[in-house]
Amino acid sequence: MWICCQIGAREHYAVPRALHEQGLLAGLVTDWYAFTKKNTEKLKTETLKSESKSVFGVRNGLDHLVQRQFQHFSISAFQRFGGASARAARCEAIPDELVHAFPLRSLLWKWRVRRLAAQGRSYEAYCQTDAAFARAVARLQLPPHEVLFGYSYASLEILEMEKKRGVLTVLDQIDPGAVEFRRVAEEMKQHPEIAGPAPDFPIAYYERNRREWELADIIIVNSEWSRQALISEGADPAKIDILPLAYGAEDGGRTTEDRGQKTEVRTPASAPLRVLWLGQVNVRKGIHYLMAAGRLLEDENIQFEVVGPVGILPEAVAAAPRNMTFHGPVSRDRAADWYRQSDVFVLPTLSDGFALTQLEALAHGLPVITTPNCGRVIEEGKTGFIVPPRDPQALANAVLKFVADRNLSTRMSPDCREAITRFSINRYGQNMVRMINVFRPK
Secondary structure, X not given: OEEEEEOOOHHHHHHHHHHHHOOOEEEEXXXXXXXXXXXXXXXXXXXXXXXXXXXXXXXXXXHHHHHHXXXXXXXXXXXXXXXXXXXXXXXXOOOHHHEEOOHHHHHHHHHHHHHHHHOOOHHHHHHXXXXXXHHHXXXXXXXXXXXXXXXXXXXXXXXXXXXHHOOEEEEEOOOOOHHHHXXXXXXXXXXXXXXXXXXXXXXXXXXXXXXXXXXXXXXXXXXXXXXXXXXXXXXXXXXXEEOOOOOOOOOOOHHHHHHHOOOOOOOOOOOOEEEEEEOOEOOOOOHHHXXXXXXXXXXXXXXXXXXXXXXXXXXXXXXOOOOEEEEEXXXXXXXXXXXXXXXXXXXXXXXXXXXXXXXXXXXXXXXXXXXXOOOOOOOEOOOEEEOOOOOHHHHHHHHHHHHHOOOHHHHHHHHHHHHHHHHOHHHHHHHHHHHHHHHOOO
């Protein structure tokens, strides 16, 4: 049995979902979780009897305090205080009784990150919050388990404790680590007009990560790009296994099927080709190269829609080409609308551990233009195109293929939807079982 520890709804709870489908999930520990109202009322009653229990045993004193607060504040009000993302932080496929969260402390941790980030001390905040979460998990009375699964940067204290208990430990490295930081920092130095000066290298943050590599029995990376990055930083290659991310829309794939009902071109040939960027708008993702490509294509019938939280300077946004519109962040359901109304998805990333948006785009029948510096998802000429990073001309040429043949996107759609089946939650769970069987000491 496995324990999964994660901050936030990472990958839409793909790992604990996959483990639960395989009958292997002993428990999920997270920072905030939107328990159902029925379960919350049950916890309130149990707390009043001083018998608040779950599969994790008796809750500690601070959790008692949190549950007692529910006598005065409804769960809906508590979630509103945590924001829209807090209300969405749950997975219907995972029973509530398998989940343990730290609701009051999670709000404190979020406040700390915002306060220090406002002072330009983001990585210091991440170190503090990650360590606080890991220490809180290490103090829990965990259900019986043979495997502990945690994510990089927020697992050090958990790994230390679990190693003493003789538990097999798995660390999921969420990004290419220090290699990625240096690459982005160098890019920012070359283009200060995009996002301002590059931050100093956060030594403590990446030293923490290095210590996690040393303690973990298995290190999961999501791409060959990340694997090579970790090896170059000294991680033991014998510990590393590549496990691509999974996609499992909780709508049962209805949006994909709806997408598949469309025939001919998605938009009239006279309408602009709609090219979608969805995700964080920053230097790491290559937004400045998309802007450069957009300028090369200003005379073409193309509209670039940039959707997501903007992490570049207002002056850079104002200087964007006239065929590009920045829409800011959107909710998850609104994101699905953007996929549905677009023709092509673009991700000119400089470095990504994987980029789950690739799978989301394919699930909606959208071909993808991306770089090799992320998870290998796209089949050249069949589900999209792969272009070199930092090459706006190559990016522009790939977009022009869809302008020259307005039916190309529609013809690629069936292959896009078929490709997503290789990244199912069930297959991900099966691959995790295979990985453990390979790495477990004989």
